Amino acid sequence: MEKEITFLEELSSLIELKDSESIHQLMESLKTEDLIYAYNRLSKDEQVSLIGLLSPEDAAMLLERIPQNQAIEAIENAQIETAASILNELYSDDQVDILAELETEEAEAILEEMRPQEAENVRKLIQYDSESAGGLMVTEYLAYDSAMTVAQTVKDLQEKAEEYEDYHVQYIYVTSDNRFVGVLQMRDLLLSRPNTKLDTIAIKNAKTMLPNARLEELIGFFDKYDFFGVPVVSETEELLGIVLRKDLREAETERSNLELLETQGIVGGEELRSMPVWLRSKRRLSWLSVNIVLNIIAASVIAFYQDTLEEVIALAVFLPVISDMSGCSGNQAVAVSLRELSLGLVKPYELARVLWQEIKVGLINGLVLGLLIGLAAFIYMGNFYLGLVVGGALAINTIVAVSIGGTIPLFLKKMNTDPALASGPILTTVTDMLGFFLALTFAGAAMSYLV
Amino acid sequence: MEKEITFLEELSSLIELKDSESIHQLMESLKTEDLIYAYNRLSKDEQVSLIGLLSPEDAAMLLERIPQNQAIEAIENAQIETAASILNELYSDDQVDILAELETEEAEAILEEMRPQEAENVRKLIQYDSESAGGLMVTEYLAYDSAMTVAQTVKDLQEKAEEYEDYHVQYIYVTSDNRFVGVLQMRDLLLSRPNTKLDTIAIKNAKTMLPNARLEELIGFFDKYDFFGVPVVSETEELLGIVLRKDLREAETERSNLELLETQGIVGGEELRSMPVWLRSKRRLSWLSVNIVLNIIAASVIAFYQDTLEEVIALAVFLPVISDMSGCSGNQAVAVSLRELSLGLVKPYELARVLWQEIKVGLINGLVLGLLIGLAAFIYMGNFYLGLVVGGALAINTIVAVSIGGTIPLFLKKMNTDPALASGPILTTVTDMLGFFLALTFAGAAMSYLV
Structure with a gap:
């Protein structure tokens, strides 16, 4: 802990002193992870000063190591001449990755200042899609x-x-x-x-x-x-x-990371806490606001059966459990499908095979979970039939949840939609609605035994 | 679609005919992804026959490409002599990865049949931890x-x-x-x-x-x-x-994949649908059963306030929404923390900094989500105070959820516990309890305006 604080403070004070030589020596001595960490912990002003104080070679080395978002920001905030001299030192694929993210005018200004040969090369490469061979290739070869x-x-x-x-x-x-x-x-x-x-x-x-x-x-x-x-x-x-x-491999890892962040509701690319609060907030909200609408729609099923609920108020305790557990079971199946898709073990049209493989697991897990929650309901209310209603609803809903969870990523992939992003919200909306419906309908049917 | 079925059926029938030569030619002609897919789609018996029909070189090539679980299974099911001759052809790190997973007796029997030099080498390597330099190194060098x-x-x-x-x-x-x-x-x-x-x-x-x-x-x-x-x-x-x-890089990617599967409740290593149903079911249940207990504990807060709920039954509609949305907001923060930890942008002891960065986002998102759900509650029941109760509870709970979500992975990492595995369940239990508590306490306090 103390060591980190030492090099961080040292770097800050060297930046204030504009001591390029000592900064160079400090950077050489730091491990990559410490360097990444130190840069991330500097204030925005210090980051800009640091880039200006480094030799183009050192700055390029730093930019290659920090997350790409931060590298782009560093170039945006640098003087045009500084930016151009740093970009001259980068590999062609990194040059393109950064310049493609800048405003056209700014990119143009930097290209004007770069070595003509490097600039010409970038202009050629920038036209390729970043996930194509043209976008991934380097032009440094013999x-x-x-x-x-x-x-x-x-x-x-x-x-x-x-x-x-x-x-x-x-x-x-x-x-x-x-x-x-x-x-x-x-x-x-x-x-x-x-x-x-x-x-x-x-x-x-x-x-x-x-x-x-x-x-x-x-x-x-x-x-x-x-x-x-x-x-x-x-x-x-x-x-x-x-x-x-x-x-x-880097491109592949990056894509799979973004995909897995999407399943957790981080959309629009990687979020770093060094980004402005409003941007982080906006991106997270864009996903949350869709979810809250879906959630309210699902919950309206409960409103529809309000009379039943009024008579068996104990059910209200178990509705959130049914909703949450079905989501958990379904998301496990989603995770396995996303993984099998990315490993190439399953094709998007093999819905029937996956459905069958998930129904088997759903049957076992539905029974076990239904038994557990049924037991809890029975113990809690001393009413066997309440246990049956709640347990039955969760058991059936689990089978449906894993079936949907397993197949929806395949279906979305087949429709050319992003399965990592959409599978979760669709899954939980459907299973919430069905779970509430089952529990409340069963309760309505068994009403005479419940009150 | 038809193409896949063609090569799959062709492979099956060649295996039945025991036509090694044609199988060799077919395998040469297939793209890696098709090969992985075809192997995965064969029955267990066909897989065993195929491995027996291939030359050791071809079998080794196949085993290097399919997921490691399947490679281990293939060796387990092969004749000892066949297994040994295939293992002779693998790189030393793959030899060790497979043999380390077998029963000691079986591994010993295979080692006996391997070329003495290869076997001696494996015996040396197998003592190293698989995530250490000794476990990751190859011994094929000049x-x-x-x-x-x-x-x-x-x-x-x-x-x-x-x-x-x-x-x-x-x-x-x-x-x-x-x-x-x-x-x-x-x-x-x-x-x-x-x-x-x-x-x-x-x-x-x-x-x-x-x-x-x-x-x-x-x-x-x-x-x-x-x-x-x-x-x-x-x-x-x-x-x-x-x-x-x-x-x-492979080891690193593998570890990060397993970690991200854990956040979705896939524990104990990768799950492939080719694994036995009971094993898949058991592994998923091990995580689900902890979750259902936590869920029931959280829901018991509702039971405690049953009287309040009985008077304002409309609240029952919004409790699952509060629980689910707080979980979503908190999990976004968990995902960002896990990512920043793995990128080295944050140290486990920096709880205060992350807390502050998350509280800001939590304030904005809590207000927006609270407003949305409050509006829905107001429209649904025509009662302004119901909107205030529900919206206020979600707003406060969102701030707490993102604060806990952001910091709990750091805390668990500091305690040397696996943050990917435990963050989600801890988060949702705390936020469920607090969300239910807030909504029902607020409702109790505002009771005269609600009924």
């Missing part, structure tokens, strides 16, 4: 003409070793007149005679991707092949860039 | 003695190219008398004179990890350094294995 010899290639590599240090040099790409010919591993250079032409040793039938290939397709590709990267090649066979396995 | 020259090394690489094909050959590790000396990149060989000794070009101050280094430490390491792997070295400087960035 390409040599197929007519070059191994010796010439090695010489170039040797001369530009420093420049290439930041490149992902697992592979060398061989082109001819800008058209993609094939791929070479470093060790292929090692194992060939110096005067061999690259053309004769390049692997010609290398797998490539079109720039509009979707994230799913890329995930499938890297699952199947153990490569570090795949070249992205246009329809006219021009080499455009490389999608690296590591960047793909 | 190590050469520091006294060897570049030319000798290149010659060996050339001769054994085929054998090394499956190795992760980004780096070459240099040892002396089995002690770790340093690391070399492939390109360092390329750029050095043939008679140079490895000792003179190896990077000596290379970062290493002890075998008991924790997953968190490794994540921090790979965040900070852009390496593909890190050597694991014992206290006596013996090189034990390599933790690869890709395996670490």
Whole structure:
């Protein structure tokens, strides 16, 4: 605890002193997690000052490590010149991720200040969807003409070793007149005679991707092949860039994280507590306000049976339990379906199979939960029939809840709707209504035994 | 849709015909996702037959792709000899992951049948915790003695190219008398004179990890350094294995997935619908039965105020809404805290800061939600004071719910309890009780205006 406070205070005071050199040394000494934490804990003003005090290389390193929202904010708040010099140092995919989120005017101003070659590259890349091969690729790669010899290639590599240090040099790409010919591993250079032409040793039938290939397709590709990267090649066979396995994994993890946040009601992207209160509040409310309307609609079932409830007031104790427990059981099934969908173990049209698999679990769990709540109701009121009414309602409702919970994500996926976002609210609305209806109808039917 | 049915039926009938060759061809032609799907859809008997019909290499490839639970099951159900020959083909970390999950006797029998060298290696690795560097490392790497020259090394690489094909050959590790000396990149060989000794070009101050280094430490390491792997070295400087960035990411993703499944009430590890019904049912019930008890305790607050409720029966309509909406608001805050904890943006002891950040959002959202439900209550009953009672209760309860939701994951983390698992149930129990209490106390106080 004390250690954290030390480096945080030290960073704050160094920023106030504008001591660039000491800041550089402190940053070098910090673990990544401490660096991320320290940046997050600085005030907005301190964050802006810090970015201005860092060398472009250090600032770029920092921006690559902090959450993307914060990186975008840092660039927004920086001077145009500072922003441009930092962006020059980032990998092409990060450049695009940040610039795509800025206001058009601001992005344009920064691009004007960037190195012309980098800016031109960004302008090309920014047109691709961020979840396509074009949007995920980097343009930092090594390409040599197929007519070059191994010796010439090695010489170039040797001369530009420093420049290439930041490149992902697992592979060398061989082109001819800008058209993609094939791929070479470093060790292929090692194992060939110096005067061999690259053309004769390049692997010609290398797998490539079109720039509009979707994230799913890329995930499938890297699952199947153990490569570090795949070249992205246009329809006219021009080499455009490389999608690296590591960047793909990041995109995949990010998507699955956002999806799982959605199931908890965090919508519109990741929420960080460093965001403005009104924005956090607005985003959460957008989901809550839909839910409260659905909730009130569901609760109106109770209003409809008010007479029954008036006679058996004890039921009011158990209605929230029925509503909550059905939601819990249903959400378990939703979670399993979302997971099986993302693992590819189930197809969206296999509603019947999933339904059958869930009904079996629903039967067992419905019986057990119904028994438990029935017992509680019986003990509480000393009335066996109240136990039967409440337990029966929860038992049936559990079976329905897991059936809907298991199938609704498949159905929504089939309809091209986001299953992570909509499954929960739909599920709880239906199960609330049915649960209230069952409990109150059963009570109405057994009224003479209950009062 | 038809395509899937085709390959699935084809695979089934080939298994029945025991046509190994055609199965091999079919598997080669399938995309990974189709392969995973097809295997999942086979009956248990077909799965066992399929594993028996495949070459050990093909079976190993299949096992690496399907979910780990299914891979373990496949090995359990296979003949000992078949299991051993498949395990021989797997990477060391996968060998250990599977064998560690088997009954000791069965694992022992398989180890007896494996190649002695592989078996000995597994016996060494299996003692490490699966979330430590020792448990995550692979032992397939290239190590050469520091006294060897570049030319000798290149010659060996050339001769054994085929054998090394499956190795992760980004780096070459240099040892002396089995002690770790340093690391070399492939390109360092390329750029050095043939008679140079490895000792003179190896990077000596290379970062290493002890075998008991924790997953968190490794994540921090790979965040900070852009390496593909890190050597694991014992206290006596013996090189034990390599933790690869890709395996670490897998472990990290797996852990975060399990954590997020836990928040939805899937406990005890991943649930696949191919598991036995009783097991799926039992695991879900273990979480549900705790919840129903908590729910009944919370609902007993209503029982305590039964007299109030009897007089203002309309309240019964709104109690489930208050309970559900407070749960929703609180769970949003839980999700943000879990995420910020895993991103390292917040430390477990920063309860006060998070509390303050959540109270602000809680104030706004509480007011808005309170207004909405108050309005609904007013419209429904035509009684302004009912709206005030219900709206006031939800408003206050929302503020409390987001405050608890934001802080309880930090508190549980500080207590070394699993925040993903326990936050939800604790949150909803507290907010249910308080919500019911507030609504019914307010109603009691305003009784003369309500009836």
